[in-house]
Amino acid sequence: MADSDQQGQFHQEVSLLDVSGIETGYDDLQILWNVGINVRRGERVIVLGANGAGKTTLLKALVGLLPAWKGAIHLNGEAVQGMRIDRRISRGVSYLSEVGVVAGLTIEENLRIGGYHLASGAVRSQMAVMYDFFPDLRARRREAAASLSGGQRKMLAVAKALMSRPQLVIMDEPSAGLSPLFVSEVISMVNRFHGEGISFLVAEQNVKFLEIADRVYVLDAGRMIFSGTVEELHKNDALERAYFGVYG
Numbered sequence: 001m002a003d004s005d006q007q008g009q010f011h012q013e014v015s016l017l018d019v020s021g022i023e024t025g026y027d028d029l030q031i032l033w034n035v036g037i038n039v040r041r042g043e044r045v046i047v048l049g050a051n052g053a054g055k056t057t058l059l060k061a062l063v064g065l066l067p068a069w070k071g072a073i074h075l076n077g078e079a080v081q082g083m084r085i086d087r088r089i090s091r092g093v094s095y096l097s098e099v100g101v102v103a104g105l106t107i108e109e110n111l112r113i114g115g116y117h118l119a120s121g122a123v124r125s126q127m128a129v130m131y132d133f134f135p136d137l138r139a140r141r142r143e144a145a146a147s148l149s150g151g152q153r154k155m156l157a158v159a160k161a162l163m164s165r166p167q168l169v170i171m172d173e174p175s176a177g178l179s180p181l182f183v184s185e186v187i188s189m190v191n192r193f194h195g196e197g198i199s200f201l202v203a204e205q206n207v208k209f210l211e212i213a214d215r216v217y218v219l220d221a222g223r224m225i226f227s228g229t230v231e232e233l234h235k236n237d238a239l240e241r242a243y244f245g246v247y248g
């Protein structure tokens with residue numbers, strides 16, 4: 001049998017992001033305990049958790065803003081723990097923090113930051129793509145991000161995260177501080193770009209994001225207490241435990 005046939009026979013799809021046994025925290029304060037998570041190509045994965053559950057800490061460890069004390073992080077099968085954040089970005093990951101934009105810079109400058117590792121021609125063409133998606137941003141491109149409303153800033157943050165042409169966008173509480181109308185807009189934005197082939201890992205408190213979840217994780221006090229589909233979540237008490245501290 002030819003090698004290629006053998007490889008084909010044993011081929012299994014490599015996850016876009018595969019995380020196991022993550023432990024980390026701040027100084028000697030441990031926040032995460034044996035956390036695992038997995039995102040397959042084309043998925044929208046939601047990590048739900050209450051205030052202080054450790055969502056931001058987890059995302060920071062995934063993108064390299066916080067060192068993982070233990071555990072493994074693989075991107076497209078490549079071990080990236082210990083790798084700098086810019087190297088992870090060049091491997092197709094983009095991170096949208098809760099703040100997301102630099103308020104003192106113009107809209108265009110923010111987009112340039114998002115695409116900083118692209119060649120200048122690619123920056124221009126990707127910026128044109130983003131302006132086509134968000135015409136309001138084009139009209140105001142020379143204005144400071146600080147002049148935008150909360151909802152518009154979130155649009156800019158998403159556009160900035162997409163500037164690097166990522167395979168996977170990691171978003172930290174995109175609904176924070178937004179009105180229900182803008183939360184719905186963020187959700188439809190995720191859907192639109194998911195339709196363009198981008199995968200998403202979104203940490204949220206807002207259960208409205210379950211509407212678009214292909215799979216869900218629930219983080220409670222630094223531990224993953226649930227992993228499954230939305231349907232499975234509804235048959236489980238993980239959300240009650242995570243949000244109300246109710247233990248059955």
Ligand code: ATP
Pocket residue numbers: 026029031049050051052053054055056057058173205
């Ligand atoms: P939120 O929705 O409030 O952002 P979260 O789920 O993102 O919550 P984290 O921000 O990861 O939670 O915080 C988890 C725990 O880590 C909390 O107890 C928080 O007080 C603590 N923590 C966060 N940042 C630091 C830090 N820089 N130094 C020390 N402790 C921190």
